[in-house]
Amino acid sequence: xxxxVPEYIARFFPDYLFHGSRKEKIIYLTFDDGPIPEVxxxxxxxxxxxxxxATFFCVGENINKHPEVFERLKSGKHAIGNHTFNHLNGxxxxxxxxxxxxxxxxxxxxxxxxxxxxxxxxKSQREAITQTxxxxxxxxxxxxxxxxxxxxxCLNTCKKYLKNGxxxxxxxxxxxxxxxxxxxxxxxxxxxxxxxxFEKLRA
Numbered sequence: 001x002x003x004x005v006p007e008y009i010a011r012f013f014p015d016y017l018f019h020g021s022r023k024e025k026i027i028y029l030t031f032d033d034g035p036i037p038e039v040x041x042x043x044x045x046x047x048x049x050x051x052x053x054a055t056f057f058c059v060g061e062n063i064n065k066h067p068e069v070f071e072r073l074k075s076g077k078h079a080i081g082n083h084t085f086n087h088l089n090g091x092x093x094x095x096x097x098x099x100x101x102x103x104x105x106x107x108x109x110x111x112x113x114x115x116x117x118x119x120x121x122x123k124s125q126r127e128a129i130t131q132t133x134x135x136x137x138x139x140x141x142x143x144x145x146x147x148x149x150x151x152x153x154c155l156n157t158c159k160k161y162l163k164n165g166x167x168x169x170x171x172x173x174x175x176x177x178x179x180x181x182x183x184x185x186x187x188x189x190x191x192x193x194x195x196x197x198f199e200k201l202r203a
Contacts, residue, residue: 002141003140003141003142003143003157003161004139004140004141004157004160004161005018005137005138005139005141010137010139013137015126015130015135016135016136016137017134017135017136017137017167017201018137018138018139018167019138019139019165019166019167020164020165020166020167020201021164021165022163022164022165023164023165024164024165025164025194025195025196025197026164026165026196026197026198026199027162027164027165027166027167027168027191027196027197027198027199028054028055028165028166028167028168028198028199028200028201029047029052029054029055029168029170029188029198030054030055030056030057030081030115030136030138030167030168030169030170030201031043031054031055031056031057031169031170031171031172032056032057032083032115032117032169032170032171032172032173033057033059033062033083033087033117033171033172033173033176034056034058034059034062034069034073034171034172034173035056035058035062035063035066035069035070035073035172036062036066036069036172036173036174037066037068037069038174038177039172039173039174039176039177039180040056040066040069040072040073040172041069041072042181043170043172043180043184044072044073044076046184046185046188047076047078048076050188050192050198052188052198053076053077053078053079053198053199053200054078054079054198054200055078055079055080055081055113055136055200055201056073056078056079056080056081056172057080057081057082057083057113057114057115057136058070058073058080058081058082058083058105058108058109059083059084059085059086059087059105060082060083060084060085060086060104060105060106060107060108060109061085061086061087063105063108063109064108070109078200079111079113079200079201079202080109080111080113081111081113081114081115081136081201082102082105082106082109082111082113082114082115082133083105083114083115083117084098084101084102084105084116084117085101085102085104085105085108086101087117088101088117089117089118089120090116090117090118090120090121090122090125091118091120091121091122092120095122095124095125095128098121098122098125099125099128099129102114102129111133112132112133112134112203113133113134113136113201113203114129114133114134114135114136115135115136115137116135119137119138121135133203134203136167136201137167138167138168138169139161139163139165139166139167140157140158140161140162140166140167140168140169141157141169142154142157142158142168142169142170142171142179142183143157143179144170144171144176144179144180144183145171145173145175145176145179146179147175149179150179150182151178151179151181151182151183151186152182152183153179154179154180154182154183154187155183155186155187155190158183158187158190158191159187159190162190162191162194162196164196167201168187170184
């Protein structure tokens with residue numbers, strides 16, 4: 001798994017956002033796959049403690065299942081992006097089904113940001129979605145969802161590749177919970193100690 005996207009790869013996909021401006025010490029903390037009651041409230045508590053606004057790419061099905069958690073997320077004025085309704089892999093899904101699922105998620109919360117689950121999306125799907133949404137990728141993937149990785153592995157990946165404009169991916173999911181809880185605070189404190197500030201994404 002590639003936990004860092006080199007600049008030369010990003011240049012092949014100009015329709016995607018892999019990072020922000022490299023000129024300022026601003027970074028973008030993002031969370032995929034929530035909201036869920038077991039993990040998302042803890043993330044929101046951490047962000048509140050550090051007065052950070054982040055971007056959450058939410059699965060529409062989870063929004064419907066856990067409206068109270070989603071309402072709390074919204075009350076924190078974080079940015080919210082579409083992550084499909086059922087966390088679909090675009091490479092394995094026909095265009096019409098994928099777009100229907102994308103649109104179903106839009107009905108739970110309309111947004112102008114989209115991140116394809118697994119980072120996998122076909123050209124035809126992308127061409128349709130970029131008519132209305134900014135497709136957001138990343139340049140740092142923590143790999144917190146991988147049980148073969150430790151919290152220290154996730155933290156070290158962030159430290160190694162962090163630079164101005166980085167978009168960093170964590171997951172507010174059960175699968176990622178152990179690594180997330182063991183690395184998020186440490187990453188935030190490291191980034192702040194290096195003079196970075198956090199902002200939420202805007203299309």
